[in-house]
Amino acid sequence: MPYQAEISRDNPTCFLFVIDQSGSMDEITETGRSKADFVADVLNKTLYTLVTSCSKSDGVRNYFDVGVIAYGGAEVAGGFGGALAGGIIHPINAIGEHALRVEERKKKVDDGAGGIIELKTKFPVWFDPKSAGGTPMRAALGKTMETVGGWCEAHRSSYPPTILHVTDGQSTDGAPEDVADGVRQIATKDGPALLFNLHITTGGGLETAFPTNEAELADEYSRMLFRMSSPLPAHLAKLAGDKGYAMGDGSRGFIFNGDPQCIVDFFEIGTRPKLVADR
Amino acid sequence: MTVAVAAPRPRARLPLAFSIPKAEDSRNEDSFHRSTKGVYALSDGASISFDSASWARILVRRYTKSPQFTRAWLSAAIAEFRKLYDRDRLSWVQQASFDKGSFASLLGVRFIDAGRLIQVLSIGDSLAVLCDGDYIKATFPFSAASQFTRSPQLLCTNPAENVFLDKVEADYDLVADWTFQGLAQPALLCMTDALGHWLLSQRDSSPAPISLLRKVRTPSEFARFVKEERAMGRMKRDDTTLLALW
Numbered sequence: 001m002p003y004q005a006e007i008s009r010d011n012p013t014c015f016l017f018v019i020d021q022s023g024s025m026d027e028i029t030e031t032g033r034s035k036a037d038f039v040a041d042v043l044n045k046t047l048y049t050l051v052t053s054c055s056k057s058d059g060v061r062n063y064f065d066v067g068v069i070a071y072g073g074a075e076v077a078g079g080f081g082g083a084l085a086g087g088i089i090h091p092i093n094a095i096g097e098h099a100l101r102v103e104e105r106k107k108k109v110d111d112g113a114g115g116i117i118e119l120k121t122k123f124p125v126w127f128d129p130k131s132a133g134g135t136p137m138r139a140a141l142g143k144t145m146e147t148v149g150g151w152c153e154a155h156r157s158s159y160p161p162t163i164l165h166v167t168d169g170q171s172t173d174g175a176p177e178d179v180a181d182g183v184r185q186i187a188t189k190d191g192p193a194l195l196f197n198l199h200i201t202t203g204g205g206l207e208t209a210f211p212t213n214e215a216e217l218a219d220e221y222s223r224m225l226f227r228m229s230s231p232l233p234a235h236l237a238k239l240a241g242d243k244g245y246a247m248g249d250g251s252r253g254f255i256f257n258g259d260p261q262c263i264v265d266f267f268e269i270g271t272r273p274k275l276v277a278d279r
Numbered sequence: 280m281t282v283a284v285a286a287p288r289p290r291a292r293l294p295l296a297f298s299i300p301k302a303e304d305s306r307n308e309d310s311f312h313r314s315t316k317g318v319y320a321l322s323d324g325a326s327i328s329f330d331s332a333s334w335a336r337i338l339v340r341r342y343t344k345s346p347q348f349t350r351a352w353l354s355a356a357i358a359e360f361r362k363l364y365d366r367d368r369l370s371w372v373q374q375a376s377f378d379k380g381s382f383a384s385l386l387g388v389r390f391i392d393a394g395r396l397i398q399v400l401s402i403g404d405s406l407a408v409l410c411d412g413d414y415i416k417a418t419f420p421f422s423a424a425s426q427f428t429r430s431p432q433l434l435c436t437n438p439a440e441n442v443f444l445d446k447v448e449a450d451y452d453l454v455a456d457w458t459f460q461g462l463a464q465p466a467l468l469c470m471t472d473a474l475g476h477w478l479l480s481q482r483d484s485s486p487a488p489i490s491l492l493r494k495v496r497t498p499s500e501f502a503r504f505v506k507e508e509r510a511m512g513r514m515k516r517d518d519t520t521l522l523a524l525w
Contacts, residue, residue, distance in 0.1 A: 051375075052372065052376060052379065055329075055373075056326050057308065057328065057329060057330055057331055057332065058305070099371070109439070121374065122371035122374050
């Protein structure tokens with residue numbers, strides 16, 4: 001049975017975010033913010049959650065390696081800046097230590113006596129929104145294959161990597177499907193890498209989440225993204241079902257025309273580890 | 280002139296107490312406290328959370344000083360913990376963990392009237408055991424090894440995590456009343472979850488698990504016993520604490 005490996009410091013897993021930064025990502029969503037801005041915020045919150053979920057009384061434990069690949073225009077590059085700019089994937093404690101900056105935000109919390117108070121809270125930022133040029137998706141997935149392949153070589157016993165790819169448009173450097181197939185064939189002893197695709201939109205249209213069959217989809221582009229996506233392992237399918245998505249046998253990790261809530265859910269479902277040992 | 284002096288109340292016996300960390304180089308997040316007034320407490324701080332060792336220490340000290348668990352008691356304990364840190368000066372990771380909260384169990388025991396009544400309070404997965412000789416008369420809050428789960432409900436420094444207390448009837452769900460009366464060779468044991476799980480999973484083994492614990496009289500004997508059981512795969516590697524009133 002694949003996807004059973006315990007995630008521990010000796011056998012960490014990997015999350016790789018592949019983010020479209022093409023020009024169309026500057027379109028404004030129903031939240032009043034651009035797609036790029038919204039995705040950057042969700043990615044920063046996801047990184048925050050990943051770091052804090054590894055934070056124990058003795059510090060941040062390296063249960064995860066995390067990377068970002070950003071693509072737009074002619075560029076496909078690591079998405080981290082500052083001290084993390086030198087590589088694509090970093091252990092989670094290095095990510096915790098090297099945010100680009102730490103902002104102060106306000107959050108509402110339970111005061112323990114039935115009321116709500118507003119607390120000033122430090123919020124780290126690793127990733128700033130960008131949007132320019134075309135959509136070199138094929139090159140980005142090529143970089144993903146190279147990155148994930150190297151990671152799996154070094155972590156043969158680990159829970160395989162999960163790749164969360166976020167895009168709002170069609171590839172401008174050639175069909176990406178065969179490269180995505182290559183990504184999904186890279187494996188550890190615990191199973192093949194998981195590639196999940198999120199297509200986001202500002203234009204409305206029929207939203208499709210975690211479909212089981214490409215016949216459910218309206219056009220060839222969405223059917224291609226369906227074929228590029230891995231089936232959700234049982235523990236992630238359950239989580240998606242718990243969030244109210246209609247799941248079936250063979251539901252793929254794919255959302256088409258996802259709204260802002262879908263973006264949040266996609267990141268949350270995709271980055272929920274099954275088991276973490278030595279807690 | 281003769282001055283009448285009240286006879287001093289006899290001091291309660293202190294239970295034996297042993298505790299070892301999960302590994303030699305790791306901090307022990309279990310805490311225990313014993314008072315001469317017959318009140319004992321132990322707490323298992325969850326290593327998934329921020330400075331749970333301090334939280335566990337506050338809980339046991341406060342319980343032995345004031346063994347009346349109420350929401351006001353818990354709020355005072357949380358306030359004491361929060362004073363340990365200047366939240367604004369913590370790094371963002373520490374602040375996030377501090378806000379998420381520290382978690383710990385609390386097992387408190389009060390001997391009333393020389394053991395005619397023993398009141399046991401348990402929140403979380405630390406285990407109290409009433410014995411007569413090698414025979415286990417009662418355990419609380421669990422009676423089977425399978426009841427130990429990965430996510431017990433624990434007391435937290437974040438009040439939002441304590442809402443489960445709203446759904447329990449403290450006097451019934453969190454408290455067991457026992458007595459030493461009528462027992463030929465009474466004993467009371469309190470232990471954190473690794474040892475509790477071991478005890479309940481070995482309950483029907485021979486020799487009886489209580490007889491094995493009865494032989495442990497020094498910290499080094501306790502350490503040797505725990506290491507052997509861990510090595511045999513019968514005991515989970517975790518901070519391990521035993522209070523034993525034989």
